Amino acid sequence: MASPDVAEPPASFDLTVETLIIGAGAAGMVAALAAHEAGQEVLLVEADAVPSGSTALSAGLIPAAGTQFQTEAGIQDNAERFAQDIQAKAHDENDPDLVASMASTAAPVIEWLARDHGLPFSLVTDFDYPGHSRRRMHGLPTRSGQELIDALRARIETLDVPLICNRRAIRLYSKENRIFGAQLQLPDDSTETIGCARLILACNGFGGNRTMVSTHMAEIDNAVWFGHDGNRGEAVAWGQALGAATAHLGAYQGHGNVAHPHGILITWATITEGGMQVNCQGKRFWNEAQGYSEAARAVLAQPGGTAWVVFDSRIAAVARQFEDFKNAEKQGAVLAGESIAELAKAAGLPADALANTIGDIPNEGTDAFGRLWSGQTPPLRPTYHAVKVTGALFHTQGGLEVDPATTRVRRAAGGSFDNLHAVGGAACGVSGTGDSGYLSGNGLLAAVTLGYLAGRA
Template sequence: MADAAPTPDAFDFEVGTLIVGGGACGMVAALAAHEAGQEVLVIEADPVPQGSTALSAGLIPAAGTAFQRDAGIEDDPDRFAADIQAKAHSENDPALVDALARGSAPVVEWLAETHGLPFSVVTDFDYPGHSRRRMHGLPSRAGRELIDTLRATAEAAGIDVICDRRAETLFHEGTRITGVAMRRPDGGVETVGCAKLVLACNGFGGNRDMVARHMPQIEDALWFGHDGNRGEAVDWADALGARTRHLGAYQGHGNVAHPHGILITWATITEGGVQVNRNGDRFWNEAQGYSEAARSVLAQPGGEAWTLFDSRIAGIARQFEDFRNAEAQGAVVTADTPEALAEALGLPPAAVARALSDRPGAGEDAFGRDWTGVASLAPPYCGVRVTGALFHTQGGLETDGTGRVLHEDGSVFPNLFAAGGAACGVSGKGDSGYLSGNGLLAAVVLGRAAGAAEV
């Protein structure tokens, strides 16, 4: 268990800015700190930096970017902030929402212009809750490309990254952090002193005890996140007297190919697909989003469902590397008729035919899903068996909007910062507030702010 302790008599070595975690948040923080002239060290528990970023689509929502303008998309931070709060039922700190919404475009453009990341906007489908198309990603639309590119950029800048080092103890004098103890693969412990500490070490989804304690409604879900998410930041917060917030908030995903374990893009739904249970019946309003889908799918017999769509939608989905991998592994089934698709999926033919065709031309159906402007499905048809999963926790240490961690008494820790999965995001209290890309949004915006901050 992670803990805190008084400062030792001496450290094995010292550095100016220490960053715990080598995912997107940690790498962005490192680039910003290096740019600000700080001496930077990143420590990473894995043999190779990847984190939850590598498991995601690597898409960052940003409002008012040059990429949007070039695509003819009118957007602005106020609209983005309103979308975030609407999805989260206004349960978020307005200052944090404003900081993220306003910081999104500058960070994406900084990564593109200063560090050469080739972003583009996803322009061919909408994400639930976003009133504008504002998801920015790299060519493969895969998080692994994003983290690999960020890591290569950091290494090219001469930033030191030490892997196979898991931080266990934070040393402090009152509210000032003085260093960290980290464990090597051989069991030995090294200590490093620092003038500033940035926690970019993910959430606690891999800690089943914490999940059961804070979010029992999802404790039986498939864990699809990074196993390094063990909740050290929450333990450190308890030991230091730091505030935490919304520990029951999480990102679920109700469209994970089963048993292949591959995320299937929600474009399969937003462009006109549906989900059915093992009886071939639809069971909810799929337009609510993929995080909400986790609980809905898990509530079905066997905790499974089938996502049905067509070849037109599959063509859109193929821009995502995960979907191409799912096809290559045989997770996606294609057939010329509803009956043939049903037979291939092991579902009742009449029910599948009804699910594929029984929808209003416009307006809402019996589940409340609005079909206005949504194209009908046409052969060839596609289907994939899916289950619900817990992808990431969204609560964490409370910060002041610049990444500085707040003490229980409302003051700030002078040199302790948290961002990404270690910090509370903007997804409200549970799962219903998750807006696509919020995790990476908080990681890159707060990561840059934390890295560039002076102490």
């Protein structure tokens, strides 16, 4: 549970640094690398035993427009088109200046991480993500968020940027709208105080705080929590206690393609490449092209709160570039059948209904649910595959309002704090007011761009 514990600063601190960063996920570590490069004295603190966060649970893909990787792939893209895609998905509910800032910063950050820090990014070129008008997803070889976290941590350690784990921030020290430091709790429940010239909150959102989830997004309250349990909402609670402005607290990223009961993310490429979702009656129930965030509510509304994603061996070959999918296969989550009847038997689905559902997919045009089929995607052919899935909450997208250029936290009464920043899930993102505004990669987009801007501010 988040505790908005704010107090006046003590007479002295156990340690004082220039820039204190709370949270060592992708946002915090990118901020630390940028601040270190700018010549600042940095201390990065993490509540867990090792850096992890929501990033480690993701596919680790970061969208960016106009990168060298796109150019090498023959893809013409720019920040303006990227910003338009973000706003279109979010129904123009975002702060346009924040969208423009993230869209224009993403490519420089990707290239900086690749060039200066050796992260081996490459572009996903074999399938499209819903809402993106260009292929702009960049990831590391295994397409794993854990690989991204490990690579960032390796750079932190190589550059001797101070990182201390097993330290949870439990109190902020503030006076006259200025932050003076934080109190940290150690594993033995003892505490220490760290003074700072400025503070960067990189402690993510509040998806692990069920009370806050119920308050702000009750429609997803029964979803599997697929994020990091450390996302307790401290940043929002501290901000509100300090008089900070918040925005879009009902926004979140859901996902309706999590293997059940295995708890493994099944890539949405299983859908975009021509697959579909069916319920326990073997029938489709919605337009899957809307996106995987909206899929969480759609799947949870089905009997038992589950569904089946159905695809074929061609699509499975595309999905295997993701480590999660290979793990799902190893654990037996991916069923197979040489015929529709054989697959239906393995999944416990009505064979005739499943055959009719697959047969009703048009070669080209719009189906009964409004999904457009381009005519370029081959129909499903043996071997057929299916995975039982459920809906999940991945992470919240609302948070503290920040200045788009500096990431300084805005006050509810106007203006901004002089030395308080929020990045990643601690800040309001660019996913609109609910779940349908989430564009693939928005979470890590906010993490790396805001982290970079905060570090260099």
